[in-house]
Amino acid sequence: MSLAPWRSLIARALHRNRSLPYARYVQLATVRPDGKPANRTIVFRGFLEETDHLKFVTDDRSEKTQQIADCPWGEVCWYFPNTREQFRIAGKLKIVDRADETLQKARQQAWQDMSEAARVQFAWASPGQARADLETFSPPIPSQSDPLPQFCLLLLEPIAVDHLELRGDPQNRHQYHFNQGTWRVESVNP
C-alpha cells in the first residue's frame, strides 16, 4: 500500500517536536449516549502496520469504550507546540478487545510495547468509580507478554484530516478527504 499523503506531515511534526514527550498526547472527542460530546487526552502509539490507522489503548471498563460501542465516530485534535501546527483527524473508531479474532496479534503487540508502569494501570480498580483503597493501586505486576482481559487496542481509521499551520503569513490550511479509496487534498482558508 502507499501511505496517505498526510502521513509524511505527521512524521515530520513528530520529528520536529521530539523534544516534547507530550507531543505524542492527543485529544480524542467522542459522543456520549445522551448525545453530548466527551473529550480526553490519550497517547498516540504509532500506526497499525500496513495501514493509516492510528493506534491507542484503552480499558474496557472506561467510559470511552462504552461510548465508542454506542457511536463509533471520533475526532482527534493533535497540536504540536514547537511547530505550531494542528491536525484534526476524523474517522471511525474500532475497539480490539480480547474477543477480537482478526487483530489479536496487534493487541498483544501493543501490550508488549508499553512500559510496565503503563501496563500495571490496567490492573488498578475500575476507572471513574468511587476511589478504592490505596492497596488496590499496588497490584501484582502483570505479565509482560499476555494482556490483561480489560486491555483493548483502540484504532482510529481516518476519513478526513484538517491540517492547520499557524506559522504561515497568512496561515496555511489543507483538508484531506478519503473517498472511494483515494485521498484528495484541498487548500482552504484558515
Next chain:
Amino acid sequence: MSLAPWRSLIARALHRNRSLPYARYVQLATVRPDGKPANRTIVFRGFLEETDHLKFVTDDRSEKTQQIADCPWGEVCWYFPNTREQFRIAGKLKIVDRADETLQKARQQAWQDMSEAARVQFAWASPGQARADLETFSPPIPSQSDPLPQFCLLLLEPIAVDHLELRGDPQNRHQYHFNQGTWRVESVNP
C-alpha cells in the same frame, strides 16, 4: 458570588505553566449535525466577570458556530504539560453575537482585549472555504473598539469538571458536579 471549588485549581495550573504560551490552548469537542464529534484547539480568554463561565472567541462563519447552534453542548480538554494535569470541563455553550442584547458589553470587551493580529483574522475570507486570493488576507486593520459583525464571544457554562493529576502515585482524580446551585466533589479512581 463564590467561585466554584475547581477555580483555584485552574488558577494554580495557569500560574505553574505560565512559561508555556500554549498552556492557554484547550481542545473543544462539539457534535456535528450528523451526530459525529468535532474537536479543535481554541484559546482560553479568562472567565466572564462574576461567573465561572469560560471565555473564548469564534467567527460566526466557522463550522463550530453552526454546530453549537444545533447542539449547544461542549467539552473542553485542557492538558497542562509542566504539572502533568488534565481538566475535562463539560457544559453548555453560548454564542454571544452582534444581536445579543444582554452580553454586548462583554463581547466588545473581548474584542478589545485581543491583539491586533488576532482581530484582523476576523476580516479574512470565510474559514474553511476554498483558498482565497492572497490579498484577501491583507484587509484594512479593523477598529480596535468596535467588533466586526462576524466576531462572537463564546462562553462555556460548566456543569461537570474532571481533574486528573498524573503526578500522584497513584494518580489523583476528582470529579466536580454542579447540581441545584451547588458544586459537589468526589474522589474517583484514575
